[in-house]
Amino acid sequence: DIxxxxxxxxxxxxVGDRVTITCRASQSITSFLNWYQxxxxxxxxxxxxxxxxxxxxxxxxxxxxxxxTDFTLTISSLQPEDSATYYCQQSYNTRYTxxxxxxxxxx
Amino acid sequence: xxxxxxSGGGLIQPGGSLxxxxxxxGFTVSGDYMSWxxxxxxxxxxxxxVIYSSATTxxxxxxxxxxxxxxxxxxxxxxxxxxSLRAEDTAxxxxxxxxxxxxxxxxxxxxxxxxxxxxS
Numbered sequence: 742d743i744x745x746x747x748x749x750x751x752x753x754x755x756v757g758d759r760v761t762i763t764c765r766a767s768q769s770i771t772s773f774l775n776w777y778q779x780x781x782x783x784x785x786x787x788x789x790x791x792x793x794x795x796x797x798x799x800x801x802x803x804x805x806x807x808x809x810t811d812f813t814l815t816i817s818s819l820q821p822e823d824s825a826t827y828y829c830q831q832s833y834n835t836r837y838t839x840x841x842x843x844x845x846x847x848x
Numbered sequence: 849x850x851x852x853x854x855s856g857g858g859l860i861q862p863g864g865s866l867x868x869x870x871x872x873x874g875f876t877v878s879g880d881y882m883s884w885x886x887x888x889x890x891x892x893x894x895x896x897x898v899i900y901s902s903a904t905t906x907x908x909x910x911x912x913x914x915x916x917x918x919x920x921x922x923x924x925x926x927x928x929x930x931x932s933l934r935a936e937d938t939a940x941x942x943x944x945x946x947x948x949x950x951x952x953x954x955x956x957x958x959x960x961x962x963x964x965x966x967x968s
Contacts, residue, residue, distance in 0.1 A: 742909065772951070773952070773953055775954045775955070777893075777955075779893075784942055784958035784959065784960055784961055785885075785893065785942070785955075785958055786958075787954055787955060787956050790952050790954040790956075791951055791952040791954075794952065796956070826892075828892065828893055830893075830895075830954075830955075832948075832952075832953035832954060835898060835906040836895065836906065836908065836909070837883065837885075837895040837898065837955075838895060839885075839892060839893040839894065839895060840892075841892050842892040842893070
């Protein structure tokens with residue numbers, strides 16, 4: 742199976758900060774990398790697909806980059822409602838593995 | 849409007865069986881693909897299984913053949929049959945709709961989840 746490793750596991754930032762979360766795959770997954778946001782007690786929500794494509798309705802402060810094995814999710818100007826856990830997921834093969842998650846807290 | 853509604857969760861004893869359902873509306877489950885993803889209490893997301901439009905299925909290696917995914921196109925519903933349940937199967941189980949193209953493959957809609965608790 743392809744292993745997905747996110748860093749950091751948690752972070753705390755202030756409103757207006759630029760925040761970056763990284764995700765590394767154990768082998769090349771080209772651009773088959775998705776990012777999801779999950780708030781407590783809720784289902785995950787798709788933010789970014791194919792490494793850099795913004796899902797419809799998602800604010801433009803979210804962006805994704807990367808290809809091969811290294812990817813990043815960036816929030817350009819952190820908002821209070823962005824407090825959540827973020828997961829990367831590979832869809833390169835049929836075992837759709839997720840990263841372990843990054844919990845983002847607002848200071 | 850796309851909707852996914854899971855049901856069938858509950859408290860079950862170790863070794864028991866349970867069948868989860870995911871009723872879909874606003875699209876057909878025989879379209880692209882459907883998956884189950886679970887989340888143990890306080891833990892991250894774990895992919896469980898997928899069924900493609902061709903009816904081809906795949907499972908997480910950790911399940912060791914205990915789970916079976918299926919669908920009933922006439923009911924527009926996807927199922928997850930879970931056998932020989934263990935305490936470590938305790939989780940919220942989500943169904944998700946998958947979209948696939950040559951350049952992208954992702955879960956675009958998710959249900960609200962159903963809780964399965966395996967305990968004596």
